[in-house]
Amino acid sequence: MDYIQTQIGEHHIRLENVPESLMKLFLRSYPFYDDPENEPDIVILIEEGYGVPFVDYEVSIKKESDKISFCRADYLIESDRYYKNARIFVHDELALKHALISLYSSYIAYHNWGLLLHSSCVIDNGKAHIFAGHSGAGKSTAARLSYPRTLLSDEATIVKITSDEVTVYNSPFRSEQEPTDLAGCYSLSSIQVLVQALHNQRLRVRKPNGLLELMDKVFYWPHSSEETGNLLGLLNILVNRVPVYELHFQYNNKFWELIS
Template structure:
Protein backbone atom coordinates (compact mmCIF):
# COMPACT_ATOMS: atom_id res chain seq x y z
CA UNK A 1 0.00 0.00 0.00
CA UNK A 2 1.17 3.52 -0.78
CA UNK A 3 0.06 6.68 1.06
CA UNK A 4 -0.08 10.06 -0.65
CA UNK A 5 -0.76 13.27 1.26
CA UNK A 6 -1.86 15.92 -1.19
CA UNK A 7 -3.62 19.27 -1.20
CA UNK A 8 -6.37 20.05 -3.70
CA UNK A 9 -7.77 23.56 -3.45
CA UNK A 10 -8.00 24.28 0.28
CA UNK A 11 -8.39 20.62 1.18
CA UNK A 12 -5.91 18.12 2.60
CA UNK A 13 -6.51 14.71 1.01
CA UNK A 14 -4.94 11.41 2.10
CA UNK A 15 -4.88 8.77 -0.63
CA UNK A 16 -4.14 5.16 0.29
CA UNK A 17 -3.65 3.16 -2.88
CA UNK A 18 -2.98 -0.41 -3.95
CA UNK A 19 -1.08 0.94 -6.98
CA UNK A 20 2.52 0.42 -5.84
CA UNK A 21 4.08 1.31 -9.20
CA UNK A 22 4.07 4.90 -10.54
CA UNK A 23 0.56 5.73 -11.72
CA UNK A 24 -0.13 8.26 -14.48
CA UNK A 25 -3.29 9.58 -12.81
CA UNK A 26 -1.91 9.85 -9.27
CA UNK A 27 1.26 11.46 -10.62
CA UNK A 28 -0.73 14.69 -11.07
CA UNK A 29 -1.52 14.89 -7.35
CA UNK A 30 1.35 16.92 -5.93
CA UNK A 31 2.69 15.62 -2.65
CA UNK A 32 2.13 17.98 0.26
CA UNK A 33 5.44 18.09 2.13
CA UNK A 34 4.09 20.02 5.10
CA UNK A 35 3.77 18.29 8.46
CA UNK A 36 1.10 15.60 8.53
CA UNK A 37 -2.24 17.33 8.98
CA UNK A 38 -5.71 16.15 9.79
CA UNK A 39 -7.17 15.29 6.38
CA UNK A 40 -10.44 16.69 5.10
CA UNK A 41 -10.96 13.51 3.08
CA UNK A 42 -9.38 10.04 3.18
CA UNK A 43 -9.57 8.01 -0.03
CA UNK A 44 -8.69 4.32 -0.29
CA UNK A 45 -8.12 3.07 -3.84
CA UNK A 46 -8.56 -0.58 -4.81
CA UNK A 47 -7.79 -2.26 -8.11
CA UNK A 48 -9.54 -5.07 -10.00
CA UNK A 49 -13.16 -3.91 -10.08
CA UNK A 50 -15.76 -4.18 -12.82
CA UNK A 51 -15.43 -4.26 -16.60
CA UNK A 52 -14.00 -1.91 -19.26
CA UNK A 53 -15.69 1.45 -19.85
CA UNK A 54 -19.20 1.17 -21.31
CA UNK A 55 -20.69 4.68 -20.99
CA UNK A 56 -20.72 7.70 -18.67
CA UNK A 57 -23.92 6.72 -16.86
CA UNK A 58 -23.47 6.74 -13.08
CA UNK A 59 -25.99 5.18 -10.72
CA UNK A 60 -26.31 6.82 -7.31
CA UNK A 61 -27.74 4.99 -4.31
CA UNK A 62 -27.88 5.72 -0.59
CA UNK A 63 -27.59 3.00 2.02
CA UNK A 64 -27.62 3.91 5.71
CA UNK A 65 -24.82 6.46 6.08
CA UNK A 66 -23.18 5.80 2.70
CA UNK A 67 -23.55 7.26 -0.77
CA UNK A 68 -22.60 4.85 -3.55
CA UNK A 69 -21.67 5.88 -7.10
CA UNK A 70 -21.58 2.99 -9.53
CA UNK A 71 -20.37 2.84 -13.13
CA UNK A 72 -19.42 -0.26 -15.11
CA UNK A 73 -15.72 0.40 -14.51
CA UNK A 74 -15.73 1.92 -11.02
CA UNK A 75 -17.43 1.93 -7.63
CA UNK A 76 -17.22 4.83 -5.17
CA UNK A 77 -18.48 4.48 -1.60
CA UNK A 78 -18.37 7.60 0.58
CA UNK A 79 -19.84 8.37 3.98
CA UNK A 80 -22.63 10.95 4.10
CA UNK A 81 -20.30 13.60 5.57
CA UNK A 82 -17.70 13.09 2.81
CA UNK A 83 -14.93 12.28 5.27
CA UNK A 84 -13.87 8.83 4.03
CA UNK A 85 -14.27 7.12 0.67
CA UNK A 86 -13.32 3.87 -1.04
CA UNK A 87 -12.78 3.79 -4.80
CA UNK A 88 -12.62 0.45 -6.64
CA UNK A 89 -11.59 0.69 -10.29
CA UNK A 90 -10.99 -1.35 -13.43
CA UNK A 91 -8.10 0.76 -14.82
CA UNK A 92 -6.50 4.22 -14.92
CA UNK A 93 -9.29 5.67 -17.05
CA UNK A 94 -11.84 4.60 -14.45
CA UNK A 95 -9.67 5.98 -11.62
CA UNK A 96 -9.42 9.38 -13.29
CA UNK A 97 -13.21 9.67 -13.64
CA UNK A 98 -13.92 8.28 -10.17
CA UNK A 99 -11.56 10.76 -8.49
CA UNK A 100 -12.97 13.65 -10.53
CA UNK A 101 -16.56 12.80 -9.68
CA UNK A 102 -15.80 12.18 -6.02
CA UNK A 103 -13.99 15.49 -5.55
CA UNK A 104 -16.68 17.36 -7.49
CA UNK A 105 -19.34 15.94 -5.15
CA UNK A 106 -17.11 16.67 -2.13
CA UNK A 107 -16.77 20.40 -2.88
CA UNK A 108 -20.46 20.75 -3.73
CA UNK A 109 -21.34 19.01 -0.44
CA UNK A 110 -19.25 21.61 1.40
CA UNK A 111 -20.67 24.50 -0.68
CA UNK A 112 -17.07 25.36 -1.60
CA UNK A 113 -17.06 25.56 -5.39
CA UNK A 114 -17.26 23.69 -8.69
CA UNK A 115 -15.17 21.58 -11.04
CA UNK A 116 -15.90 23.00 -14.49
CA UNK A 117 -15.18 21.17 -17.75
CA UNK A 118 -12.66 23.65 -19.16
CA UNK A 119 -9.06 24.68 -19.51
CA UNK A 120 -7.67 27.63 -17.54
CA UNK A 121 -4.69 29.91 -18.17
CA UNK A 122 -2.94 32.68 -16.21
CA UNK A 123 -2.39 36.11 -17.77
CA UNK A 124 -0.91 38.99 -15.74
CA UNK A 125 -1.74 37.34 -12.43
CA UNK A 126 -5.37 36.55 -13.26
CA UNK A 127 -7.08 33.41 -14.54
CA UNK A 128 -9.08 33.04 -17.75
CA UNK A 129 -11.23 29.98 -18.29
CA UNK A 130 -12.03 28.35 -21.66
CA UNK A 131 -15.09 26.11 -21.84
CA UNK A 132 -17.45 24.77 -24.50
CA UNK A 133 -19.01 21.62 -25.87
CA UNK A 134 -16.87 18.53 -26.58
CA UNK A 135 -14.46 19.33 -29.42
CA UNK A 136 -14.90 23.11 -29.11
CA UNK A 137 -11.18 23.60 -28.50
CA UNK A 138 -10.52 23.70 -24.75
CA UNK A 139 -7.19 21.87 -25.06
CA UNK A 140 -6.40 23.74 -28.29
CA UNK A 141 -6.88 27.10 -26.55
CA UNK A 142 -4.66 25.90 -23.69
CA UNK A 143 -1.89 24.83 -26.10
CA UNK A 144 -2.12 28.08 -28.07
CA UNK A 145 -1.80 30.07 -24.83
CA UNK A 146 1.80 28.91 -24.21
CA UNK A 147 4.01 30.25 -22.59
CA UNK A 148 1.28 31.44 -20.20
CA UNK A 149 0.94 29.34 -17.02
CA UNK A 150 -1.58 26.52 -17.35
CA UNK A 151 -3.83 25.77 -14.35
CA UNK A 152 -5.96 23.10 -16.03
CA UNK A 153 -6.58 21.51 -19.42
CA UNK A 154 -9.80 19.62 -18.65
CA UNK A 155 -11.29 20.32 -15.21
CA UNK A 156 -10.85 23.77 -13.67
CA UNK A 157 -11.04 23.99 -9.89
CA UNK A 158 -13.12 27.08 -9.08
CA UNK A 159 -13.73 28.33 -5.52
CA UNK A 160 -16.86 30.46 -5.24
CA UNK A 161 -17.79 32.77 -2.36
CA UNK A 162 -20.29 35.67 -2.32
CA UNK A 163 -17.38 38.11 -2.60
CA UNK A 164 -14.76 36.39 -4.72
CA UNK A 165 -14.21 33.73 -7.39
CA UNK A 166 -10.76 32.19 -7.62
CA UNK A 167 -9.07 29.28 -9.40
CA UNK A 168 -6.58 26.73 -8.07
CA UNK A 169 -4.17 24.45 -9.88
CA UNK A 170 -6.11 21.33 -10.90
CA UNK A 171 -4.73 17.76 -10.73
CA UNK A 172 -7.65 16.51 -12.85
CA UNK A 173 -5.82 16.71 -16.16
CA UNK A 174 -6.12 15.19 -19.60
CA UNK A 175 -2.88 15.46 -21.57
CA UNK A 176 -1.13 18.74 -20.79
CA UNK A 177 1.22 19.06 -17.84
CA UNK A 178 2.34 22.31 -16.27
CA UNK A 179 4.66 23.70 -13.65
CA UNK A 180 3.38 23.40 -10.05
CA UNK A 181 1.39 26.39 -8.86
CA UNK A 182 0.65 27.22 -5.24
CA UNK A 183 -2.35 29.13 -4.01
CA UNK A 184 -5.20 30.60 -6.01
CA UNK A 185 -5.82 33.55 -8.33
CA UNK A 186 -8.82 35.69 -9.27
CA UNK A 187 -10.94 34.39 -12.13
CA UNK A 188 -11.17 37.36 -14.52
CA UNK A 189 -13.22 35.88 -17.38
CA UNK A 190 -14.90 32.80 -18.83
CA UNK A 191 -14.88 32.09 -22.57
CA UNK A 192 -17.41 29.79 -24.26
CA UNK A 193 -15.46 28.57 -27.28
CA UNK A 194 -16.43 28.34 -30.94
CA UNK A 195 -13.84 27.70 -33.64
CA UNK A 196 -14.19 30.24 -36.45
CA UNK A 197 -12.39 31.89 -39.37
CA UNK A 198 -12.38 35.25 -37.60
CA UNK A 199 -11.80 36.21 -33.96
CA UNK A 200 -14.79 37.71 -32.17
CA UNK A 201 -15.66 38.07 -28.48
CA UNK A 202 -19.21 38.82 -27.33
CA UNK A 203 -20.24 39.33 -23.70
CA UNK A 204 -23.22 37.24 -22.58
CA UNK A 205 -26.09 38.28 -20.36
CA UNK A 206 -25.97 36.56 -16.97
CA UNK A 207 -29.00 34.36 -17.78
CA UNK A 208 -27.43 33.21 -21.06
CA UNK A 209 -24.11 32.63 -19.31
CA UNK A 210 -25.83 30.42 -16.74
CA UNK A 211 -27.47 28.34 -19.49
CA UNK A 212 -24.15 27.92 -21.32
CA UNK A 213 -22.40 26.71 -18.16
CA UNK A 214 -25.07 24.39 -16.76
CA UNK A 215 -23.79 21.28 -18.54
CA UNK A 216 -20.12 22.16 -18.02
CA UNK A 217 -20.10 21.23 -14.31
CA UNK A 218 -18.51 17.84 -13.69
CA UNK A 219 -21.00 15.37 -12.32
CA UNK A 220 -24.45 16.89 -11.86
CA UNK A 221 -25.77 15.29 -8.62
CA UNK A 222 -29.23 13.77 -8.48
CA UNK A 223 -30.54 15.00 -5.11
CA UNK A 224 -32.56 18.23 -5.04
CA UNK A 225 -30.41 19.70 -2.28
CA UNK A 226 -27.22 19.19 -4.27
CA UNK A 227 -28.81 20.64 -7.41
CA UNK A 228 -29.88 23.72 -5.40
CA UNK A 229 -26.32 24.11 -4.10
CA UNK A 230 -24.89 23.92 -7.63
CA UNK A 231 -27.40 26.44 -8.95
CA UNK A 232 -26.58 28.81 -6.08
CA UNK A 233 -22.85 28.50 -6.77
CA UNK A 234 -23.31 29.00 -10.51
CA UNK A 235 -25.48 32.08 -9.94
CA UNK A 236 -22.78 33.58 -7.71
CA UNK A 237 -20.22 32.72 -10.40
CA UNK A 238 -21.93 34.52 -13.31
CA UNK A 239 -22.76 37.52 -11.11
CA UNK A 240 -19.08 38.09 -10.36
CA UNK A 241 -17.27 36.87 -13.49
CA UNK A 242 -18.01 38.09 -17.04
CA UNK A 243 -18.79 35.30 -19.51
CA UNK A 244 -18.15 35.67 -23.25
CA UNK A 245 -18.70 33.78 -26.46
CA UNK A 246 -15.23 33.55 -28.01
CA UNK A 247 -15.11 32.75 -31.71
CA UNK A 248 -11.45 32.06 -32.41
CA UNK A 249 -8.98 31.14 -35.11
CA UNK A 250 -6.64 28.25 -34.36
CA UNK A 251 -3.76 30.55 -33.44
CA UNK A 252 -2.88 32.70 -30.45
CA UNK A 253 -4.31 35.98 -31.82
CA UNK A 254 -7.51 35.50 -29.77
CA UNK A 255 -5.52 36.69 -26.74
CA UNK A 256 -5.65 40.20 -28.25
CA UNK A 257 -9.35 40.21 -27.37
CA UNK A 258 -8.75 39.06 -23.76
CA UNK A 259 -5.61 40.87 -22.58
Protein backbone atom coordinates in the same frame (compact mmCIF):
# COMPACT_ATOMS: atom_id res chain seq x y z
CA MET B 1 2.34 1.63 -0.59
CA ASP B 2 0.26 2.10 2.60
CA TYR B 3 -0.83 5.69 1.91
CA ILE B 4 0.09 8.97 0.28
CA GLN B 5 -1.00 12.51 1.12
CA THR B 6 -1.73 15.13 -1.49
CA GLN B 7 -3.54 18.44 -1.85
CA ILE B 8 -6.21 19.48 -4.34
CA GLY B 9 -7.24 23.13 -4.18
CA GLU B 10 -7.25 23.90 -0.45
CA HIS B 11 -8.11 20.35 0.55
CA HIS B 12 -5.83 17.70 2.03
CA ILE B 13 -6.41 14.21 0.66
CA ARG B 14 -5.18 10.94 2.17
CA LEU B 15 -5.07 8.03 -0.30
CA GLU B 16 -4.72 4.60 1.25
CA ASN B 17 -3.76 1.24 -0.25
CA VAL B 18 -2.63 2.78 -3.57
CA PRO B 19 -1.62 -0.10 -5.90
CA GLU B 20 1.80 0.18 -7.52
CA SER B 21 0.12 -0.14 -10.94
CA LEU B 22 -1.75 3.14 -10.28
CA MET B 23 1.05 5.12 -8.67
CA LYS B 24 2.13 6.64 -11.99
CA LEU B 25 -0.97 8.83 -12.01
CA PHE B 26 -0.07 10.39 -8.66
CA LEU B 27 3.65 10.66 -9.38
CA ARG B 28 2.86 12.47 -12.62
CA SER B 29 0.04 14.79 -11.55
CA TYR B 30 -0.27 15.21 -7.77
CA PRO B 31 1.94 17.03 -5.22
CA PHE B 32 2.98 14.90 -2.23
CA TYR B 33 3.40 16.04 1.34
CA ASP B 34 3.88 14.29 4.66
CA ASP B 35 2.19 15.94 7.64
CA PRO B 36 0.71 13.34 10.02
CA GLU B 37 -0.63 16.09 12.31
CA ASN B 38 -2.74 17.66 9.54
CA GLU B 39 -6.19 16.07 9.58
CA PRO B 40 -7.19 15.19 5.99
CA ASP B 41 -10.39 16.60 4.52
CA ILE B 42 -10.98 13.45 2.47
CA VAL B 43 -9.76 9.89 3.09
CA ILE B 44 -9.92 7.48 0.14
CA LEU B 45 -9.21 3.73 0.08
CA ILE B 46 -8.34 2.53 -3.43
CA GLU B 47 -8.81 -0.98 -4.79
CA GLU B 48 -8.15 -2.23 -8.34
CA GLY B 49 -9.60 -5.08 -10.38
CA TYR B 50 -13.10 -3.62 -10.83
CA GLY B 51 -15.29 -3.68 -13.93
CA VAL B 52 -14.25 -3.29 -17.57
CA PRO B 53 -12.34 -0.68 -19.60
CA PHE B 54 -14.02 2.67 -20.29
CA VAL B 55 -17.36 2.31 -22.11
CA ASP B 56 -19.04 5.71 -21.76
CA TYR B 57 -19.58 8.54 -19.26
CA GLU B 58 -22.89 7.20 -17.94
CA VAL B 59 -22.89 7.19 -14.11
CA SER B 60 -25.61 5.63 -11.98
CA ILE B 61 -26.14 6.93 -8.45
CA LYS B 62 -27.60 5.24 -5.42
CA LYS B 63 -28.22 7.21 -2.25
CA GLU B 64 -29.10 5.90 1.19
CA SER B 65 -29.41 7.75 4.50
CA ASP B 66 -25.72 7.53 5.36
CA LYS B 67 -24.05 6.42 2.13
CA ILE B 68 -23.91 7.31 -1.55
CA SER B 69 -22.44 5.36 -4.45
CA PHE B 70 -21.45 6.31 -8.00
CA CYS B 71 -21.19 3.44 -10.46
CA ARG B 72 -19.70 3.48 -13.94
CA ALA B 73 -18.59 0.51 -16.05
CA ASP B 74 -14.97 1.05 -15.01
CA TYR B 75 -15.31 2.36 -11.45
CA LEU B 76 -17.38 2.30 -8.28
CA ILE B 77 -17.32 4.93 -5.52
CA GLU B 78 -18.80 4.22 -2.11
CA SER B 79 -18.80 7.31 0.10
CA ASP B 80 -20.36 8.65 3.26
CA ARG B 81 -22.96 11.37 2.71
CA TYR B 82 -20.39 14.14 3.34
CA TYR B 83 -17.87 12.79 0.78
CA LYS B 84 -15.17 12.75 3.47
CA ASN B 85 -14.56 8.99 3.61
CA ALA B 86 -14.75 6.85 0.49
CA ARG B 87 -13.72 3.60 -1.14
CA ILE B 88 -12.94 3.66 -4.85
CA PHE B 89 -12.83 0.45 -6.91
CA VAL B 90 -11.28 0.95 -10.35
CA HIS B 91 -10.37 -0.93 -13.50
CA ASP B 92 -7.36 1.16 -14.54
CA GLU B 93 -5.66 4.56 -14.34
CA LEU B 94 -8.25 6.34 -16.51
CA ALA B 95 -11.02 5.04 -14.27
CA LEU B 96 -9.21 6.25 -11.17
CA LYS B 97 -8.76 9.75 -12.61
CA HIS B 98 -12.45 10.04 -13.46
CA ALA B 99 -13.49 8.60 -10.09
CA LEU B 100 -11.36 11.18 -8.27
CA ILE B 101 -12.96 13.93 -10.37
CA SER B 102 -16.43 12.66 -9.43
CA LEU B 103 -15.66 12.46 -5.72
CA TYR B 104 -13.83 15.77 -5.45
CA SER B 105 -16.47 17.62 -7.48
CA SER B 106 -19.21 16.24 -5.21
CA TYR B 107 -17.22 17.19 -2.10
CA ILE B 108 -16.64 20.85 -3.00
CA ALA B 109 -20.21 21.37 -4.27
CA TYR B 110 -21.77 19.69 -1.22
CA HIS B 111 -19.72 21.85 1.16
CA ASN B 112 -20.50 25.04 -0.85
CA TRP B 113 -16.80 25.62 -1.42
CA GLY B 114 -16.89 25.76 -5.21
CA LEU B 115 -17.21 23.89 -8.50
CA LEU B 116 -15.18 21.76 -10.88
CA LEU B 117 -15.72 23.11 -14.40
CA HIS B 118 -15.14 21.18 -17.63
CA SER B 119 -12.65 23.71 -18.97
CA SER B 120 -9.09 24.83 -19.44
CA CYS B 121 -7.71 27.81 -17.53
CA VAL B 122 -4.82 30.13 -18.39
CA ILE B 123 -3.07 32.93 -16.49
CA ASP B 124 -2.42 36.17 -18.38
CA ASN B 125 -0.85 39.16 -16.59
CA GLY B 126 -1.62 37.63 -13.21
CA LYS B 127 -5.32 37.05 -13.97
CA ALA B 128 -7.00 33.74 -14.77
CA HIS B 129 -9.26 33.12 -17.76
CA ILE B 130 -11.41 30.02 -18.28
CA PHE B 131 -12.20 28.37 -21.62
CA ALA B 132 -15.23 26.13 -21.11
CA GLY B 133 -16.87 23.53 -23.29
CA HIS B 134 -17.63 19.89 -23.81
CA SER B 135 -15.20 17.37 -25.30
CA GLY B 136 -14.14 18.55 -28.75
CA ALA B 137 -15.07 22.19 -28.16
CA GLY B 138 -11.43 23.29 -28.21
CA LYS B 139 -10.42 23.58 -24.53
CA SER B 140 -7.10 21.79 -25.01
CA THR B 141 -6.53 23.64 -28.29
CA ALA B 142 -7.08 27.01 -26.59
CA ALA B 143 -4.67 25.92 -23.84
CA ARG B 144 -1.96 24.96 -26.35
CA LEU B 145 -2.44 28.16 -28.36
CA SER B 146 -2.06 30.20 -25.16
CA TYR B 147 1.59 29.19 -24.67
CA PRO B 148 3.81 30.61 -23.14
CA ARG B 149 1.12 31.74 -20.70
CA THR B 150 0.88 29.59 -17.56
CA LEU B 151 -1.69 26.81 -17.66
CA LEU B 152 -3.76 25.99 -14.57
CA SER B 153 -5.86 23.28 -16.20
CA ASP B 154 -6.61 21.72 -19.56
CA GLU B 155 -9.65 19.61 -18.62
CA ALA B 156 -11.13 20.40 -15.20
CA THR B 157 -10.71 23.78 -13.47
CA ILE B 158 -10.98 24.05 -9.69
CA VAL B 159 -13.07 27.16 -8.92
CA LYS B 160 -13.52 28.48 -5.37
CA ILE B 161 -16.63 30.64 -5.06
CA THR B 162 -17.41 33.01 -2.19
CA SER B 163 -19.62 36.09 -1.95
CA ASP B 164 -16.46 38.24 -2.02
CA GLU B 165 -14.35 36.68 -4.78
CA VAL B 166 -13.88 33.85 -7.26
CA THR B 167 -10.48 32.19 -7.47
CA VAL B 168 -8.97 29.22 -9.31
CA TYR B 169 -6.29 26.67 -8.44
CA ASN B 170 -3.73 24.55 -10.24
CA SER B 171 -5.56 21.36 -11.22
CA PRO B 172 -4.14 17.81 -11.22
CA PHE B 173 -7.07 16.66 -13.38
CA ARG B 174 -5.38 16.85 -16.80
CA SER B 175 -6.01 15.32 -20.22
CA GLU B 176 -2.79 16.21 -22.07
CA GLN B 177 -0.46 18.68 -20.38
CA GLU B 178 1.11 17.76 -17.06
CA PRO B 179 0.68 20.19 -14.16
CA THR B 180 3.47 22.43 -12.89
CA ASP B 181 4.27 22.94 -9.20
CA LEU B 182 2.35 26.22 -9.24
CA ALA B 183 0.90 26.95 -5.78
CA GLY B 184 -1.72 29.32 -4.46
CA CYS B 185 -4.84 30.72 -6.10
CA TYR B 186 -5.54 33.30 -8.80
CA SER B 187 -8.40 35.72 -9.30
CA LEU B 188 -10.75 34.66 -12.09
CA SER B 189 -11.30 37.50 -14.58
CA SER B 190 -13.43 35.93 -17.31
CA ILE B 191 -15.12 32.80 -18.61
CA GLN B 192 -15.17 32.01 -22.32
CA VAL B 193 -17.66 29.48 -23.69
CA LEU B 194 -15.95 28.19 -26.82
CA VAL B 195 -17.48 28.17 -30.29
CA GLN B 196 -15.33 27.07 -33.24
CA ALA B 197 -15.62 29.61 -36.05
CA LEU B 198 -13.98 31.01 -39.18
CA HIS B 199 -13.21 34.31 -37.44
CA ASN B 200 -12.50 35.52 -33.91
CA GLN B 201 -15.28 37.26 -32.02
CA ARG B 202 -16.02 37.70 -28.30
CA LEU B 203 -19.61 38.35 -27.25
CA ARG B 204 -20.77 39.18 -23.70
CA VAL B 205 -23.44 36.79 -22.43
CA ARG B 206 -26.27 37.99 -20.18
CA LYS B 207 -26.06 36.59 -16.65
CA PRO B 208 -29.11 34.29 -16.85
CA ASN B 209 -27.86 32.87 -20.15
CA GLY B 210 -24.36 32.53 -18.71
CA LEU B 211 -25.73 30.42 -15.86
CA LEU B 212 -27.54 28.17 -18.35
CA GLU B 213 -24.39 27.89 -20.48
CA LEU B 214 -22.32 26.76 -17.50
CA MET B 215 -24.80 24.34 -15.91
CA ASP B 216 -23.79 21.44 -18.13
CA LYS B 217 -20.08 22.35 -17.93
CA VAL B 218 -19.92 21.37 -14.24
CA PHE B 219 -18.62 17.91 -13.32
CA TYR B 220 -21.73 16.98 -11.40
CA TRP B 221 -24.22 14.10 -11.26
CA PRO B 222 -27.50 15.37 -9.73
CA HIS B 223 -29.08 13.09 -7.17
CA SER B 224 -30.92 15.35 -4.71
CA SER B 225 -32.83 18.63 -4.83
CA GLU B 226 -30.66 19.98 -1.98
CA GLU B 227 -27.39 19.46 -3.84
CA THR B 228 -28.88 20.76 -7.09
CA GLY B 229 -29.88 23.88 -5.14
CA ASN B 230 -26.31 24.24 -3.87
CA LEU B 231 -25.03 23.96 -7.43
CA LEU B 232 -27.39 26.63 -8.75
CA GLY B 233 -26.54 28.93 -5.85
CA LEU B 234 -22.82 28.66 -6.58
CA LEU B 235 -23.35 29.20 -10.31
CA ASN B 236 -25.47 32.28 -9.59
CA ILE B 237 -22.67 33.81 -7.51
CA LEU B 238 -20.16 32.90 -10.20
CA VAL B 239 -21.95 34.60 -13.10
CA ASN B 240 -22.70 37.67 -10.96
CA ARG B 241 -19.02 38.12 -10.09
CA VAL B 242 -17.29 36.97 -13.30
CA PRO B 243 -18.28 38.01 -16.86
CA VAL B 244 -19.19 35.20 -19.25
CA TYR B 245 -18.53 35.45 -23.00
CA GLU B 246 -19.06 33.39 -26.10
CA LEU B 247 -15.67 33.14 -27.77
CA HIS B 248 -15.83 32.37 -31.48
CA PHE B 249 -12.27 31.43 -32.37
CA GLN B 250 -10.04 30.15 -35.14
CA TYR B 251 -7.17 27.74 -34.55
CA ASN B 252 -4.63 30.49 -33.86
CA ASN B 253 -3.66 32.59 -30.83
CA LYS B 254 -5.16 35.84 -32.09
CA PHE B 255 -8.20 35.38 -29.85
CA TRP B 256 -6.02 36.65 -26.99
CA GLU B 257 -6.22 40.10 -28.60
CA LEU B 258 -9.91 40.09 -27.59
CA ILE B 259 -9.18 39.09 -23.99
CA SER B 260 -5.99 40.84 -22.85
